[in-house]
Each structure stands twice: as C-alpha cells, then as structure tokens.
Amino acid sequence: MTAPKKTPEALRSARWFAPDDLRSFGHRSRIMQMGYAPEEWMGKPVIAILNTWSDLNPCHGHFRQRVEDVKRGVLQAGGFPVELPAISLSESAVKPTTMLYRNLLAIEAEELIRSHPVDGVVLMGGCDKTTPGLLMGATSAGVPAIYVPAGPMLRGNWKGKVLGSGSDAWKLWDERRAGKLSDAEWTGIEGGIARSHGTCMTMGTASTMTAIAEAIGMTLPGASSIPAADANHIRMCSEAGRRIVGMVWEDLVPARIQTRAAFLNAIVVAMAMGCSTNAIIHVIAMARRAGCEIGLDDFDAASRRVPVIANIRPSGDTYLMEDFFYAGGLPALMSRLRGLLDLETLTVTGRTLGENIAGAEVCNDDVIRPLEQALYEEGALAVLKGNIAPDGCVIKPSACERRFFRHTGPALVFDDYPSMKAAIDDEDLDVSADHVLILRNAGPQGGPGMPEWGMLPIPKKLVKQGVRDMLRMSDARMSGTSYGACILHVAPESYIGGPLALVRTGDHITVDIGRRSIHLEVSDEELARRRAQWTPPPPRFERGYGWMFSRHIRQANDGCDFDFLQTDFGAPVGEPSIY
Incomplete structure (x- = not known):
C-alpha cells in the first residue's frame, strides 16, 4: 500500500x-x-458493500455468502463494513428488459453512496446490466470503489455434450422447432445447461462487461474470469474487502483510474475477446459518466486493428469461460495485447496495468490464440452507417456467416414483436434465405427499454430447410450469447422517426461490412414522401419511472444514459449536509 x-x-x-x-x-x-x-x-473507514443479490437472480445466488467474505476482508484491513442492498437486475427474469432499469440501478448506487456515511464502496454485480449500472453510479458518486464480479457459472452438460448458456440454447431451439428434439430431451437440456450459480459462461454480455471492468482497472487482476463456484472466487472477495480499505487511505477514486486511455484499453480487450454487441452501449455510457468522450468511431477504429484471439463461444465453437480461466484469464489475454494497450493506466491495486499483468502467461494457445493465429482477423464488432442508420448500427462479424459480409436482399418488415413472433412460425410465410428480416419500434423508447429482440428467429419453414443464419435488422439489442448476421442498435430508432420507420416490405437493403456501409435502396424523394405520411406511435408510458425514462433516455449511439445524469448536463450535487 x-x-x-x-x-x-x-x-x-x-x-x-x-x-x-x-x-x-x-x-x-x-x-x-x-x-x-x-x-x-x-x-475507521466505513465501507459500503452494494449487494445485488436476490432470490430471482441466479447469477448472483452466491452473493449471500460472498458478502460475508468481503466483510471479512474489510475487517482484516481495519475497516468497518456495512451491506447496502441495491436493485437486482436478473437478465433471465425481468420484463420487458433489464436495460429499462440499468439507469435506475445507477441512480440508486450513486444516491446510496452519497447519502450514507461511507468512505469507500465494494460493488457486487455481474449479471449483464449490473456491471455498468453499479460502475456508473459509483463513478458519479466519486468515492473509492472496487468491483467484485459474480463470475461465470460452470460448463453446461447434456448427455456428455458441453453446453454454453444462450449460444447453445438458440441452436438447440432451432432443432426443437425442426422437430428433432423430444419433450424429454428438451427437459434434460433445460436441467443441464445451467449447473451452478454465476453468470453465462459464454462470452455474453456478463463476461464481456466484467472483463471491461477489469480492463479499465476497477477489479483486482484476474477477477473477471474466476468461475463463481471456484474457491478462488471466495479469496478474491476477501482480498477486494482488504484492498478497498487501502484505497480509502490512498484516496484512490474512480476519476484517477477511469481515463480515456483506460476506456480505450477496454475497447481493445473487448474486441479481442469476441465481445457482446452490448459492450458499445455500456462503455459509451460508463466513459461519459467519467467525463471521457468515447463513441462509435473508437470502437470501429479498434475493430480494424484488433483481432479476435479468445476462442470462446459464440465467436468460437469450442471453449467456455471456465476454459478461459484455466488458460490464464484476462491477464493472460492482455499480455498478448501489450503492443495495443496503454500499460501506464492506473488500477485499483494502486499499480499500473502493465505491472498487474507482468508475468501473466497463456496456458492454452487454442483458448487464447497468438495474434498471428487469430480466430477472426478483425475485432468482434463493426459499426455500419448509411441512409437507414445515419447515427450508426452494429453487427458482430465474428459470429455470423461470411456470406453476409456483403449482401443485398429484400426487406420483410415487422412493426412489433408479437406480429413477428406469430408470422415467423407460419410455414406459408413468403420468405427466402436472402430476405432481410426487420423488427422496428424496439429501441430505447420504442421497446420500451431496447429489449434483446434483435436476434430474430429464423422462419420455421427455412429452419426445416436447414437455414441457420440470415440477415436481420433492428433498433433493438441482442443477448451477448447470441450469434448470427444481426444488425442492431439502429440509430436513430424508428419509434422517434428514424429512417428505419420508413422501410417497407420488398425494399432492398445492401450491407457491406468491409466498407462499413448499409444502404436502403430507395430514393431520397421517395423517403421524403414516406416521411410526410409517417405518424408517431402512441406514448409507451403515462406515469412513473417509465414516463421519466421516455423523456430523458438518449439513443443507442450515445449510450442510452439519461441526459440529466451525464457530466455535460451540469455540475454534480455537493456532499449532503448533515445538519
């Protein structure tokens, strides 16, 4: 210290x-x-432990015990631990989407810290939106903070076959829809795909965001990839408790750690890991809370020069996060990216990133590939722009069939999720594998909350023909465990009159990932006529949190934070008076 x-x-x-x-x-x-x-x-330093445990969040099912491990560490270091419960956002249970409540968690975290007599904070999260929500709140509060990731669950297993949460669920569901899996087999898969507490063990949003938290310096080295059920996780929790006490005495606040260089490091790491598309929205929001201007161009620039070297599903075909941990975890992966990282950035250890990863080594070259043997030669994500998405949209080329890297096809448009879901199983649906399926009115305001609906199901008639990927487009998001040629986060969204609202079934759309372009093959004059005929949809909310959400949520390219919470809105409120 x-x-x-x-x-x-x-x-x-x-x-x-x-x-x-x-x-x-x-x-x-x-x-x-x-x-x-x-x-x-x-x-003594009073240490708040923000715990997002709940009975309906399987990712955080072990936090009841782990909070005691954190407390033990705080006490050992001479601090006084106090547990404060925060809203638990379970990706698998919350409707319509946890993204609707990420900013609510951020508000709660910030105000819990600001309003209580605490000197530092341990943030306990892991399930998708809890990582950005907790970090955004703690960043705005400005006290020393350290993040404790929940850790990935153990590998899934069914009849001796290794299963990955999400990624294999989508594939097996298509087999089920094609009539190839019985009821008994499906029940067996349900019971085998998630075998312990912890987050998705694929490279979904949870593992992406905890890795990003580590890359920006907000976790202990190696913390993000420790399996939830591993004894190393217990030891990491107590070490985090000890370390936060030292951070308080050192006045090591997030502003000293979360620099633009740290966020650029995180983007490099995310691209190399085959990250979730959701990383873009969350990192932009987190960076701007820290006063750092990060945008879509930073992601696309990294995508051009950083290859995917983590052979983890869904970008890879074989390995899961447990394998990644055994191969050396994030410190090992970052050791292979040294030439692409700023190694002088500060971390919660009080040491630089370079010092933290000194001596890290890769233990399995097939799980964490050498740069010259990359899984995919460019980064995981690509940002496309064009007349249908003037503020950008996102695709994950590392997880889709290469025949869609350049593609032109007719649009098949759905205005809402129920109508899409009903049509997609109609075996008389007029659709081919060359169509571009479009779901609109599913963005930040339209969803509401931008649900994970962007991986539209393959139409049942095509599934039976063996089709397993096709081009899909939406202003929604998709699960980080998803895969396929899905174009997401179209901005501005259709609900507020973005160009996606003007597309009609039969219009042709051209995608060129190499050129980073997407184009609706309709004249400007015709689009102007359609715009004049467009009618805004009715409001989603008339009261409460949803009413506030609708009026203050920003678009996907701006991170979907509330406008009044970003640093450029105004100076933060001072410390509360205790008189």
Whole structure:
C-alpha cells in the first residue's frame, strides 16, 4: 500500500460521527443501537458493500455468502463494513428488459453512496446490466470503489455434450422447432445447461462487461474470469474487502483510474475477446459518466486493428469461460495485447496495468490464440452507417456467416414483436434465405427499454430447410450469447422517426461490412414522401419511472444514459449536509 493521503479526521464518515454535537450524537447512538461499539467504527473507514443479490437472480445466488467474505476482508484491513442492498437486475427474469432499469440501478448506487456515511464502496454485480449500472453510479458518486464480479457459472452438460448458456440454447431451439428434439430431451437440456450459480459462461454480455471492468482497472487482476463456484472466487472477495480499505487511505477514486486511455484499453480487450454487441452501449455510457468522450468511431477504429484471439463461444465453437480461466484469464489475454494497450493506466491495486499483468502467461494457445493465429482477423464488432442508420448500427462479424459480409436482399418488415413472433412460425410465410428480416419500434423508447429482440428467429419453414443464419435488422439489442448476421442498435430508432420507420416490405437493403456501409435502396424523394405520411406511435408510458425514462433516455449511439445524469448536463450535487 502507498503512503496514506488521509487521516482518520479527514474520512468522509467522520463528518457524520466525529463532531461533538447533537446531530452526530444521533448518528453514533443509532450505530450503537445495532450493537456496534465505538471501537469498531470510530476513526475507521466505513465501507459500503452494494449487494445485488436476490432470490430471482441466479447469477448472483452466491452473493449471500460472498458478502460475508468481503466483510471479512474489510475487517482484516481495519475497516468497518456495512451491506447496502441495491436493485437486482436478473437478465433471465425481468420484463420487458433489464436495460429499462440499468439507469435506475445507477441512480440508486450513486444516491446510496452519497447519502450514507461511507468512505469507500465494494460493488457486487455481474449479471449483464449490473456491471455498468453499479460502475456508473459509483463513478458519479466519486468515492473509492472496487468491483467484485459474480463470475461465470460452470460448463453446461447434456448427455456428455458441453453446453454454453444462450449460444447453445438458440441452436438447440432451432432443432426443437425442426422437430428433432423430444419433450424429454428438451427437459434434460433445460436441467443441464445451467449447473451452478454465476453468470453465462459464454462470452455474453456478463463476461464481456466484467472483463471491461477489469480492463479499465476497477477489479483486482484476474477477477473477471474466476468461475463463481471456484474457491478462488471466495479469496478474491476477501482480498477486494482488504484492498478497498487501502484505497480509502490512498484516496484512490474512480476519476484517477477511469481515463480515456483506460476506456480505450477496454475497447481493445473487448474486441479481442469476441465481445457482446452490448459492450458499445455500456462503455459509451460508463466513459461519459467519467467525463471521457468515447463513441462509435473508437470502437470501429479498434475493430480494424484488433483481432479476435479468445476462442470462446459464440465467436468460437469450442471453449467456455471456465476454459478461459484455466488458460490464464484476462491477464493472460492482455499480455498478448501489450503492443495495443496503454500499460501506464492506473488500477485499483494502486499499480499500473502493465505491472498487474507482468508475468501473466497463456496456458492454452487454442483458448487464447497468438495474434498471428487469430480466430477472426478483425475485432468482434463493426459499426455500419448509411441512409437507414445515419447515427450508426452494429453487427458482430465474428459470429455470423461470411456470406453476409456483403449482401443485398429484400426487406420483410415487422412493426412489433408479437406480429413477428406469430408470422415467423407460419410455414406459408413468403420468405427466402436472402430476405432481410426487420423488427422496428424496439429501441430505447420504442421497446420500451431496447429489449434483446434483435436476434430474430429464423422462419420455421427455412429452419426445416436447414437455414441457420440470415440477415436481420433492428433498433433493438441482442443477448451477448447470441450469434448470427444481426444488425442492431439502429440509430436513430424508428419509434422517434428514424429512417428505419420508413422501410417497407420488398425494399432492398445492401450491407457491406468491409466498407462499413448499409444502404436502403430507395430514393431520397421517395423517403421524403414516406416521411410526410409517417405518424408517431402512441406514448409507451403515462406515469412513473417509465414516463421519466421516455423523456430523458438518449439513443443507442450515445449510450442510452439519461441526459440529466451525464457530466455535460451540469455540475454534480455537493456532499449532503448533515445538519
């Protein structure tokens, strides 16, 4: 630990507990009411542990126990731990989408930290939106913070076959729709694909975002890839508890760690891992909370020069996150990216990224490939622009068939999810493998909340013919465990009158990933006529959180944060008065 920058008198919590006045008497007496003696908390860093455990979040099912491990570490280092529950966003249970509530978690995290007498915070998350939500809130609050990832679950298994959550579910569902799997077999798959607590063990959004948290320096080295059920995870939790106490004395706040260079490192790492498309939205939002201007162009620039070297599903065909951990985890992967990273960025350890990964080595060259033997020669994602998406859209070339890298086909348009779902199983549907399936009104406002509907199902008649990929387009998102030629995050979204709202069935659309272009083959004059005829859809909400969401959510290319929470909206509120 570096030399302390703070004295006990300078602790933030001392403003609540130290003064000899009536207000502080109340604070001290209530702490003692809970059975804590002054020796346990006076003059010590008070560490908040924001725990996103719930009975309906299987990814965080072990957090009830892990929070005790974090507390043990805090106590060992001379701090005073306090657990604060935060909203738990379970990707598999929350409707219509956890993305609707990411910013709510960010608000809650920020206000929990700001309003309580805490000096530092341990953030416990992992399921998709919990990582960006917690980090966004802690960044805005500005106290020392360290992130504890939930960790991926164990490999799935069915009849001796290794299964990956999400990725294999989509593939096997197509087999089920084609009539190749019985009810008993399907039940066996349901019971075997998720065998422990923890997040998806494919390179979905959860593993992508925890890796990004590590790459920007907000976790302990190697923390993001430790399996949830591994004893190493327990030890990491207690170490995080010890480390946050040191960070408080050092005044190591997020602003010192989360620089533009750190976020550029994260983008490089994400591209090399075969990241989720959701990374773009979350990283932009996280960076802008930190006052760093990151945008779509930064992702596309990285995509041009960073190959995919993590052979993990869905970009890869064989390995899962457990294999990635055994192969050396994120420090090993970053050791192969040294020439592409800024190794001088600071991390929660108090050391630089370069110091953290010194000595890291790859233990399996097929799981973490050498640069010259990349899984895919460019990065995982590509940003496309054109008259149908003037503010950009995203595709994951590393996880789709190469025949779609340049493709022209007729549009088949659906205005909402129910009508799409009904039509897709109609075996008389007029559709071919060359069609471009379009789902609109599914963006940030239209969804509402931008659900993971972008991996539209292959029409049943084509599934029975053996078709397993086709071009699909939406202003929605897709699960990071998904795959295929899906064009997502079309901006501006159709619900607010973006060009996607003007597409008609039969229009031809041309995609050229190499040129990073997407074009609706309709004249400007015809589009102008259609725009004049377009009628805005009715409001999604008339009250409550949804009403606020609809009026303040930004578009996908701007990270889908609330406008009033970004750093350019205004100066942050000061510390609360305790008088």
